[in-house]
Amino acid sequence: MEHTKKFKSLNLHGFDRSTEDYGKRPFVLTAKLLEDQKKAIYGCAFNQYAGIDEEQAVATVGGSFLHMYSVPIDINNIELQWSCNFPTDKSSKVEREESLFTVTWCYDTYEAENDRNPFKVVTGGTLGHIYVIDYVSRKLSNRLRSVGWEINDIRTCPANSNLIVCASSDQSIRIHHIRNEACLIVIGGLECHAGTILSVDWSTDGDFILSCGFDHQLMEWDLSVKQVKEHLERACKALHQDKINVLTQSQDIPYVSKGTMRKSAVSRNIPDKEEDQLLELHRELIPRPSCLLPIYTPSSVSTDMHSDYVDCIRFLIGTNYALSKGCGNEKAIHFWRFGPPKGEVENRIHGNVLRPKSCTTKFRTMNVPSGSAWFIKFAVDPRRRWLVCGGAGGSVMFFDLRNNEETNPTHTCSVGSRTVRQASFSTCGRFLVLVTDEGFVCRFDRVSASVDAKDLAKF
């Protein structure tokens, strides 16, 4: 009761968006709730396709649950709207259970053209499946399946709202269309990461992908090549119909279980030889369309930026600068980009054209005091001011992007006693949501400089 009244008196969101933030305390903890499943929450994501004046929705994943919350602007609360459970069939002998690690939002343009709900929530986890869930009907729209092991990060392409990229523990990066089960592009091989890939991100124009993982390396993958662009355009055009899952990953016999194959093998003997030969000839003459394009070589590789696991990498929106976070011994976030320093040109002639670039330019290093644990993802303020990173012991650290000299957090607050796994900003910049290992979902509101300091201290 008192919290609600105090929140109203603060009037945090009644000011112009261009007002500066309150320097000493730019964000204030306004709401906190505990998910009763008693499991760690690993991922959270605001709907990046919601308008500034529309309802802000945030999805959280942890264990086998996906929770959907709305963040009202006039009440300091996080309202649970609905949730989904992904239980494993206990009759199966497989001991693996689904545990979701990451979540993102997509906008299905085909559904929008047909006046159906286009907003989709995409999540993935331990089993390597990617679930596309319709937020209106709360049912499974599609299940994408091509990853061999855990999915550690899913990001939506800013240039194409139907495409997602996912980082996997099977040392590959896959680009999916949310309407197709098989992936369109697979990135892997001898030149790819030698360990688990923990994070990926798209550039704003969709031409590059950055990746990082266990092997201390940062890699940039070029999707602006003509061959790749044409492949994606062809695949998106084929999927922009009234059918889903029309493209397969291989022209050979697909992955099937043993029982099914035995039945198929038996049924092959039922028709006579001529029909069998005709069927085989037909299948050879008209192969099913294959949509898999492998990419084996990165365009840039950095082995000297980090000296331990790299668990989060993000592009600065609209630029080619990047932020990457190291953990373990190296508890720091680096601000850098690929390429030589300003004014220098790299000559790519003769044999060097075939070699990935390796020159980087680092601008800043920000220390994360309690950032030893891995799988902690930071968030960048859409208003281009703050960088928020969680840490062990429930600490939340804010870094000022406009102060280049400061290497320590501008200020730190605490939301619990366990690791803060992920932070997510709403696209309007007003709200910040954090999730922790204890199952807490915490809401922070941006504080304007014109807010009364006395009222803020009482909150």
Next chain:
Amino acid sequence: MSNSEPSTSTPSGKTKKRGKKCETSMGKSKKSKNLPRFVKIQPIFSSEKIKETVCEQGIEECKRMLKGHFNAIKDDYDIRVKDELDTDIKDWLKDASSSVNEYRRRLQENLGEGRTIAKFSFKNCEKYEENDYKVSDSTVTWIKPDRTEEGDLMKKFRAPCSRIEVGDISPPMIYWVPIEQSVATPDQLRLTHMPYFGDGIDDGNIYEHLIDMFPDGIHGFSDNWSYVNDWILYKLCRAALKDYQGSPDVFYYTLYRLWPNKSSQREFSSAFPVLCENFAEKGFDPSSLEPWKKTKIAEGAQNLRNPTCYACLAYTCAIHGFKAEIPIEFPNGEFYNAMLPLPNNPENDGKMCSGNCWKSVTMKEVSEVLVPDSEEILQKEVKIYFMKSRIAKMPIEDGALIVNIYVFNTYIPFCEFVKKYVDEDDEESKIRSCRDAYHLMMSMAENVSARRLKMGQPSNRLSIKDRVNNFRRNQLSQEKAKRKLRHDSLRIQALRDGLDAEKLIREDDMRDSQRNSEKVRMTAVTPITACRHAGPCNATAENCACRENGVCSYMCKCDINCSQRFPGCNCAAGQCYTKACQCYRANWECNPMTCNMCKCDAIDSNIIKCRNFGMTRMIQKRTYCGPSKIAGNGLFLLEPAEKDEFITEYTGERISDDEAERRGAIYDRYQCSYIFNIETGGAIDSYKIGNLARFANHDSKNPTCYARTMVVAGEHRIGFYAKRRLEISEELTFDYSYSGEHQIAFRMVQTKERSEKPSRPKSQKLSKPMTSE
């Protein structure tokens, strides 16, 4: 290239690993702070090992020099970085007030002007129907605030929760690139990172175990002295190498000591030319600053398949010297013989074809070049010899083609021959008339003595049976020579140790007979290469590349009657699958260059084909990968297979023995392996790249196939063959024999598996094929 990391499946139950990185890091941090971990200096440009005391002094001096140069370059770098921060990045940060949601902006661009983005609201959510879905409640606990706006206490908040099917669960699998042939990859002397072996494991302890095998170190166990990138490194090397007078190995090692996370010493030593190519001005020569690289002599070519010194192949290498290995290029002899008509025939005087007819050549002119005897003069034609090598080097304009054609058309009258094959209007050719052609033949004639003629001719080709017998006799004599050498060494050993020589010899013979039931076993000890040398092939020929193996293949340039040359088999079609076939017995695949009767080059699907050519023709059984009852994924057949029939080849990265040892040490910690050893050295690792054969599981009780190393076109390859008749959908398993640490690791796993209760389901593991010898 990166080192590969095998994966383990997630343990059953809860996933807790992501919160315990602290323990690992704390242990790692503790150890690395106490003692920085550097590898020892490697002698790359120095032939002698440098003493550590002298090395440390050189390193300290070099460090001071490098740090002095580095500070100046870093200041320049900081100025550039500050400039970029103050202009580009500051502009981006200042743009915050007018920031636009890039996702919505680009989505609007894609939709076009006519359409708008759908409005997002929770009011659009459909209500749950009672019988439509299995819906339960999901609750959250309000902590702050704990009351509603009206003041009511709200501890638990409920919302509907729908159940979504997970679908089929597949065993975990690492991404691998499908290939059809093995790819040779270089050694990876530096581990890119410490692999993740699970939470709670101290990286420092594993470092002590692994560092001995990686001479270039492991990334991440020491800190860089400061930030460095390619541009700074280039500037630093240009400034430092200008005045450096010490040892080059000390210089590169000092770079490694300052920036161990940038590169290793070996990588630093080869980085400067690449950096100069990227950043230097045009015309700059990197070797002017690295004079020690000029004096480094390139290593000689190992064999024909891996040439590193191409000059050696031309026998004119100035570094490795001249080697007189003249090949016998022409198996049918070095000379052509032909009949050339003689002029001065009164009967033909009136039949000249033109003013330039060959008949206008006088007999005196012919006698100056040729020496016809009296009998040839009476017959009005002379026998001449052409040297094949001379014709081969002759350009066409000089008439090489005409000579070649004439060799096989000497029965045609010379005028008709010239009219048919010589173009009088060809301005580029020097041979344009009948007389020119006759002069060409006279000039090409060689003065060959009878002895040289005999020397240039090959001996008569022996029959297949004789060649087989000679080959077997040769192999038997080699085996006897080896046994004699072994017995002599045993006698020397007995004499030195005071043991009974005859007893030792008897034990050795018994052990040898148990190991090898064959009288002669063709075991290759080195990769098969082709020999090209003068003289016969035997164990004492120094220039023979096949001396160590004792077998010449069809690629060798030795005579076809060479007793060391593998003669191939003489089986009927379709019979090459028993010990009666010499190719099958020797683990060689049939080859059309050596085998004549077994039809191994037949492509007609109706006739009986050779059964010992599966890998040569890449004809494999169709297989697929599916969940296995043994472990993880398994390999299953799509076609039936007869006994001893070729199923598939095992392909992957072709690595060296040392690399196999390094990767094996890492794979052992995961209790899985994809390394398959080859007898002649090296191994095949199908972890990152391979074909479906990598999914074959181990089964020591009832394996369905066995692995065999075959010589395919002179190359050693691993193939899987059926142990018995296999039906469709049968799983392909095979038994492998581990050695050393791999055996111990696998036994531990096996014991662990056996100790589990049968009622409890076994934990999922990746398929664990093999290391085989």
